[in-house]
Amino acid sequence: MVRFGDDSLLDSYLTQDETSVIDALIVQYQSRPGALMPLLHAIQDQVGFVPESSYPAISKALALSVAEVYGVVTFYHHFRTHRPGRHVLHVCRAESCQAMGSEALEAHAKKCLGVDYHQTTADGAVTLEPVYCLGNCALSPSVMIDEAVHGRVTPADLDALIAEAKAS
């Protein structure tokens, strides 16, 4: 990967392969009704985020303005505009988890990782995100690492999950 002085550029730099993947996905999805959301999901699934450099091609294929694509990407919490860490840790902040001590768990996660929400650890291993309900409310508090939900999570459990993520 080419290194730039500017972090934000580094975060959104695409490899040639990634650019090809995005181009192929645009062709695959463009004729569906309401294609933008499925397309953005597909791009994020494959590339890890929805880079701003892809907006012109998306907008052209879907007959939208770049501003409209930008508006949609940034409206939804799920879509990321920058490359995440190798793993994404979502900590639930909703009421059910609060009733079971999620505030302490949030603080613990931030302290262990040394980052705030929407940030990635210096080693590039973990991006921390808040989430408002994982639907695991009978087993609060919950976190989700990548796509795996964990229930009744203690700070010690979280330490183990983070250690596992950092090692892989």
Add this chain to the structure above:
Amino acid sequence: MTKVYVPRDSSALSVGADKVAIAIATEAKNRGLSVEVIRNGSRGLFWLETMVEVVTDRGRIAYGPVKPSDVPALFDAGFLSGQSHALCLGVTEELAWLNRQQRLTFARVGITDPVSLDDYLSHDGYRGLKNALQLTGAEIVKAVTDSGLRGRGGAAFPTGIKWNTVLGCQSDQKYIVCNADEGDSGTYSDRMIMEGDPFVLIEGMTIAGVAVGATQGYIYLRSEYPDALVTLSQAIDVAVKAGYLGDDILSSGKAFHLEVRRAAGAYVCGEETSLLESLEGKRGLVRFKPPLPAIEGLFGKPTVVNNVISLASVPIILDKGAQFYADYGMGRSRGTLPIQLAGNIKHGGLVELAFGATLRELLYDFGGGSASGRPIRAVQVGGPLGSYLPESQFDTPLDYEAFTTIWAVLGHGGIVAFDDTVDMAKMARYAFEFCAIESCGKCTPCRIGSTRGVEVVDKIIATKETLEHSKSIKLVRDLSDTMLNGSLCALGGMTPYPVLSALNHFGEDFGLVAESGAS
């Protein structure tokens, strides 16, 4: 061959169900025993997950909560023939927690293999659709109307009336949209249906399509539910291959196609018009009503938008008749409500009951009190936009109108318990904060009011026992009034429910001494 059930429900997975399933299969192989591990939905007794069931002559015997490390000892104890062990719970059907329930919508959840069509068919599946295909659209709509089914997403609008509007519209294209953007904290019944019995949702949507003349359905599924996406997609593939979806459903000449679309983490997209905008590929901005989505909905066409539970309740109505369903419940709340016990609760899980049970029964008879062992001080019913109820209101029956009377909502049936360590001023602040994070920004009371609300509650907390304090209390009431009456949708319009109920019932947490405890 012994059949062993290990749930694939994501809550069960969150406490290690996959590892338990692997441990059982491995242990059986090592011992040379013939075991078939079937991945079912969850029975909804989440504090007992991973709950493993073994099929025996006496019926299914449950063991739980099972950890992977328990598996060798279970084999040693002879659990494959239902022998006793410290984790043995007895015959599943006889568990008091389950046999006191009235499971209509959840009749099969936890019992069948969710992606086995044969299993679905042998447990009364698709009988509703077969009946519906013999009826006219108007007759199907009448059955749904007569059943008394009201929208289970929270708004409680009569489902049959909505369908009738769509039926009455002339259009070259109509849509059935399932709202599976289950964002309310404390709710997970939609997820359990989609992961535990997806065919019942597919059948319900197909019946809706046949009834109103819609040939395309979309399930708008929240992105936080990756396991539900997998299960639903598998079930849809199976249904298409078997002719239950497609251009000619069961050779009836009627078409119905179904596609899952992923949401992207915006709470407001659970509001139906915002959901439709999102499905069209736009920002999830709430639309003005009218026009109603039933007349001008998705892509401007007549559209039924219903919650997962509403649609999943339709098959049994068409199978057993409107009266069968309407015989459950009280007052104008007919049928059953899948209630979800959550938060600080000892026995959290899914309880489907006819309307009319009290909160107290749910919290103590089913829930067993708080998980922490401390007194339950407050309960939030109906998600982040629902009121906080104090102990003095725990005898309220779960009924839409009874809840309206005490300025509360049943919503999607989620009950979140808090023990006496909760700070209700903080919860009121959080309600505003959540609204600020999730507001679509279209209307001012919600967009600006939520942020001002956070600031005012902060001021209330910081200025206790000063003149500024009483001014701030008045201000938060004024602000709530503006949001209640001036917001475009329920997000801004109902955020005052948790805020004012917290203030009214738990005034002491806001530094109000005299009025504390008054309702």
